[in-house]
Amino acid sequence: MxxxxxxxxxxxxxxxxxxxxxxxxxxxxxxxxxxxxxxxxxxxSTKVLDATYVCDSSCADNYLEIKHGAILEQTGFRQCCNAVPGDIISVTNQIYIISVALKAPANFTLRYIQDTTSNPLPKAPPAQWKGYGGITGLIGAENGIDNTWERVILKELPRTLQTFGRPTSNLFSDISRILQIFLIQDE
Missing domain, CATH: 2.10.25 (Laminin)
Structure with missing residues (x-):
């Protein structure tokens, strides 16, 4: 500046x-x-009650920005394609919510609580799955509603393949063993 x-x-x-x-x-x-x-x-501004963004993973053309820190001139937390789960708690009693949409459609839904006490926040209801099904839906959703894709690819898959060992000549048996390891790790 x-x-x-x-x-x-x-x-x-x-x-x-x-x-x-x-x-x-x-x-x-x-x-x-x-x-x-x-x-x-x-x-x-107008009041927007629902949300859909054309995915822009660069966060340049379509995003929801939430400024919740003490220094409001700084760029806030941006969500570009899908809602990122979890609570966002403001540092002060002010919060800016900015929707930038150069590509239509672009909407969002926001649930907020103004709490003047120091009591724990109530649990948010679980987000509804809006996937399109199949591998295209999973990849197109980037991280998914609960970061599933990121968790599987970046964290669980390398660990599972390390645990898995050498592949056999039976592809279905190998896939079954990998899935069993995933299920054991999730427990």
Missing amino acids: LIIQDKCKMKLNCLNGGYEDPRNCAICKCPTGSAGIRCESIPR
């Missing part, structure tokens, strides 16, 4: 990580997710 020092005679107290606009000293340049003369408010 390039900030031109001392161009503006009157200093604005920009909020939420904003800074004085060097082209117009009467307003602040606000980070994505904040608005107003001093970045004191959030931009007007």
Whole structure:
């Protein structure tokens, strides 16, 4: 970020990580997710209640960004294709939710709890499976709703193949042995 020092005679107290606009000293340049003369408010938007994104694993054209840290001008947690399971707890009492969709369709569903106590959060209901079936559905879903694909390929498969040993001449027997090892490891 390039900030031109001392161009503006009157200093604005920009909020939420904003800074004085060097082209117009009467307003602040606000980070994505904040608005107003001093970045004191959030931009007007419509209420989105459901979610589907065209997959963009680069997180450049289609994503849901959740800014939940103390420094709101920093890029937040981005989800690009599928919802990542787990709770996201804000550091402060502010959270920005930004949906960027250059490719349609793009929607999202959000469940949030405002908790003024320090009690544990209630458990979220399990996510509904929206897979398309078959290996194409599994690969196309990238990590799946619970990171299954990543867990299998990056963690379990190498360990299973190491445990498996040498393959035999019977492919079905080998596949059966690999599946049995997976099932034993999951218990």
